[in-house]
Amino acid sequence: MDTVLKVDKIEKYYGNRGNLTKAIDNISFEVEKGEFVGIMGASGSGKTTLLNCISTIDRVTAGNIFIHNQDITNLKGNSLNKFRRDTLGFIFQDFNLLDTLTIYENIALALSIQKISATEIEDRVGLIAEKLEIKHLLEKYPYQVSGGQKQRAAAARAIVTNPQLILADEPTGALDSRAARMLLDSFCNLNETMEATILMVTHDAFTASYAKRILFIKDGKLFNELIRGNDSRKEFFDKIIDVVSLLGGELNDVI
Numbered sequence: 001m002d003t004v005l006k007v008d009k010i011e012k013y014y015g016n017r018g019n020l021t022k023a024i025d026n027i028s029f030e031v032e033k034g035e036f037v038g039i040m041g042a043s044g045s046g047k048t049t050l051l052n053c054i055s056t057i058d059r060v061t062a063g064n065i066f067i068h069n070q071d072i073t074n075l076k077g078n079s080l081n082k083f084r085r086d087t088l089g090f091i092f093q094d095f096n097l098l099d100t101l102t103i104y105e106n107i108a109l110a111l112s113i114q115k116i117s118a119t120e121i122e123d124r125v126g127l128i129a130e131k132l133e134i135k136h137l138l139e140k141y142p143y144q145v146s147g148g149q150k151q152r153a154a155a156a157r158a159i160v161t162n163p164q165l166i167l168a169d170e171p172t173g174a175l176d177s178r179a180a181r182m183l184l185d186s187f188c189n190l191n192e193t194m195e196a197t198i199l200m201v202t203h204d205a206f207t208a209s210y211a212k213r214i215l216f217i218k219d220g221k222l223f224n225e226l227i228r229g230n231d232s233r234k235e236f237f238d239k240i241i242d243v244v245s246l247l248g249g250e251l252n253d254v255i
Contacts, residue, residue, distance in 0.1 A: 002033040003068075004165055004197045005054065010063030012049055012220075023049040024060070025220035031165070034195040036187065038202055038211035040240070042247060046220040048169065051201045055088060055167050056080060068164060085113065089158030091168040095150045097142040097157075104129075104138035107157045114161065128156045131193070132186050148179025152186060159190060168200040172207045184210040205244060209237035218247055 012024035023046045031037050041047040052058035054065055056072055064073050067087060075083055090096075097106045104125055111121045129135040132152045137145050142153070151171060158166055168187075172180035188210055190196040202208050210233065216224040224243050228236045 003030050003066075004033050004035075005031040005199065006066040007050075007054065008064045008066065010050075010053060010060045010065060012046075012053060012058070013061045023220055024053070026063075027217075027220075027222055028063075029215060029222065031197060031199060033197055034191070036191040036196075036198045036200070036210070036212045038200050038208040038214045039217060040202060040205075040208050040214055040244070041217035041223075043203065045217045047201050047203075047217045049220075050217065051167060051169055051199070054165075054199065055090065056084060085110070086161070087164050089161060089163035089166040091151075091155050091158045091166065091171050093170040093173040095142070095147075095154045095174075097150055097154060099142050102139055102141055103134065103145065103153045106142070106153060107138075107160055110157060110161050124160050125156070128160045131189060132156050133182075146179065148175050148182055151175060151179065151183050155183065155186060155190075159194075159196060164197065166196055166198045168198060170202055170204075171200065172202070172204065180207065205237060205240045208240055209233050214240060214243075216243055216247060223247060 007027060007029050009026055009028050010024055011022065011026060014021045014023055027050065039047045039050065049058065053060050056075065060073055064071050066072070072083060101109065107125045107129065108121050111124060125138070126135065129138055132155060134149055134152050134156065137149055137153070142150055145153070172183060175183060184207060187198060191198055200211060208214050212228050214226040215222060224246070226239055226243060231239070
């Protein structure tokens with residue numbers, strides 16, 4: 001198997017000696033190419049801190065993180081910027097689109113920074129917009145489209161550079177149920193047709209049920225793991241709810 005991500009015994013502390021908080025406690029796992037992995041946990045469990053460390057937004061206190069065998073925990077300066085630009089795709093809860101640019105320009109921006117030719121940019125933006133069903137929106141501005149359409153545009157922007165790893169932080173958190181379903185269906189389509197490798201943090205069991213594997217975090221540690229296998233999404237959802245109940249979560253927090 002082609003291992004895209006290897007998290008090896010990482011720890012993350014905040015504060016000083018007199019008041020230390022251990023946000024991540026000796027977590028290790030791997031993600032293979034083409035996997036769609038969800039990370040779940042209650043608020044304060046460490047799941048967002050874990051994603052921030054993988055995305056290089058935050059630095060680990062101990063341990064190592066490898067992406068395609070490159071230890072990213074030691075990257076700094078221009079090397080770190082190049083790594084983020086060329087290797088990772090980010091999808092945020094609040095879209096982070098630029099209102100002064102059209103949807104096309106927002107998606108194309110990352111390719112422009114990479115100095116891709118205008119013809120190739122047009123082809124790649126058109127292809128990903130078609131897959132995410134937003135091709136008819138490319139000349140509109142973010143304020144002219146719905147929240148779900150904005151999030152699909154944000155997903156297109158993250159994916160158009162063909163990143164080795166797509167990181168999604170609560171991608172459906174600001175969407176209504178219909179828009180969330182459409183976005184998640186798009187994620188599954190990208191995962192299956194383009195072998196996109198996706199790591200998604202969510203507190204929501206419905207959202208998590210679209211993934212192929214779920215890692216559960218509790219008090220900064222890996223608590224459990226679920227693999228969907230041949231289960232239907234409904235069967236996988238029910239298993240997720242069972243684990244969440246063991247975690248001590250309320251059903252209102254996850255559905």
